[in-house]
Amino acid sequence: MKKLLTFSLLLVLAIVLSACGKEETDATDNTSKQEETKIKVASLIPPMTDMLEIVKPLLKEEGIDLDIVILSDNVQPNSALAAKEVDANFFQHPTYMEQFNKANGSDLVAVQPVYHAILGAYSKKYKSVEELPEGAKVAIPNDSANIARSLQLLEKGGLITLKEGVGINATQKDIIENPTNIEIIEVDLLMLARSIDDVDLVTLLPAYAKPLNLTPVNDSLIDEGESDFPISLVARADNADSEAIQKLAKHLSGPEVRAFLEENFADIAIPAF
Template identity: 45%
Template sequence: MLVRDSAHGGSQELERDVSSPMSRTRNAVLALILVVSLVLTACGGDDATSNQSDNAAVAAENTPLRLRVGVTPVPAGDILRFVQENLAPQAGLELEIIEFTDYVAPNLALRDGELDANFFQHVPYMEDFAKQHGIDLVAVVPVHINPIGAYSKKIKSIDELPDGAEIAIPNDATNGGRALLLLQSEGLITLKEGVGLTPTVRDIVDNPKNLTIRELEAAQIPRALDDVDLAVINGNYAMTAGFKPKDDAIIRESAIDNPYANVLAVLRGHENDPAVKVLAELLNRDEVRDFINEKYEGSVVAAF
């Protein structure tokens, strides 16, 4: 910078350069400080973004997994509530349990997105229902077996079953077939060879007692006991009606090599969802097996 000096009373002007070495040094320092500030601000922004990302990740890790699961009340509902109260909290899993009283609505609710999973059915029923309704269902893990049994208010032994007796069985293909196989195992009927797990009344080739087979919706069969001589009832509905299957069934299928294990089921594509995998692991814990054994005393059998 230049200044004019008119000292000493003269008109002579003296120009002086005040851009001294000290001024230049000071300006350089100020410029350096400005650059450093800009760099730190930029780095600070990156750190803030990084911290926000880290916080979001921690929040995600700490957010509980959630599942809405449809069940029939007994025993599936009891088992799932045991898991909900005793195992799920430590695993970071929140369960919403929705109860159904039939075998149709839980699969339709799963199809319609009202549920994330259900737990009430065995694989033969699941596969037949899926085929009939165009739903792609997947069994995730087996949990328990409810051996099907026959009950009566009129006889105490299968040997007392009279000629021409009326027998109620479930009207769905898999549980109806299961009932017919049970009757065949007692020599009451003979089924056509090769019918597999889903025989129908049309597959009966010998009926020496001239039995009348009455097909009813599975959930309604306990109410028909007063009207028939014998009723083949699914284990869950028998227990809901107050029966203890191990003691009260006149005849009952074996749990050994039984293909009717009840499973946790989901729509295909969701079997590896984190929450589903956690629930599957919890349902096969030793604590669940102990709960089943202690609560049901053989009327329900663990399938794992």
């Protein structure tokens, strides 16, 4: 009888301990699931989207689920971020962001510079700036930040002269010399690459030049080299210091992204970290 009672007590104890262990496991699993942070990051095209794909599994290891939201124009990522539809974006340089803030009363902030995208001027018709004809048609982006950047590039190539000191605020009204009377046409950033057959010269960021098998180092008539316009991770003032955004910034400026840029995009991009 005593042996039977002892066996019964041991059996009950084993069942209780097993149940407790299961509850602890379930609780741990539930806690892990609850602690996983989800963040949405808006972007446009490679190589930005490629870099986000590289850091996605690295973030997963740290309990952050990255959702990459690919949008179709260069206004939507900032509009979505300002409206809190996404948590960050990765497609622009700080000057473009600041001009969006000024125009929209938003409070976006640059968190981490990632790479310098080298702006270049390309032509399918001519091999040097000197060959451009009188009245050559030149296409540039139509947003204010990249208008100024492109005008500075054209000035570097000797095609125009700008008023002294206009810098990143330059517009066509600031051109004081245009010796060959080039015609500057402002085109939507995402449509610029298509205009290359219709104009004599076009200024393109490398992400849009690469699908045409063009790189600033090898194919441009003028290139800006390292600039003051690094493509950066951007968030809002209210979440820029959050753990998830800071971890994203850490990985976007990590060795994996540097290796990716150096191995695949050395001819169009320079790491900015």
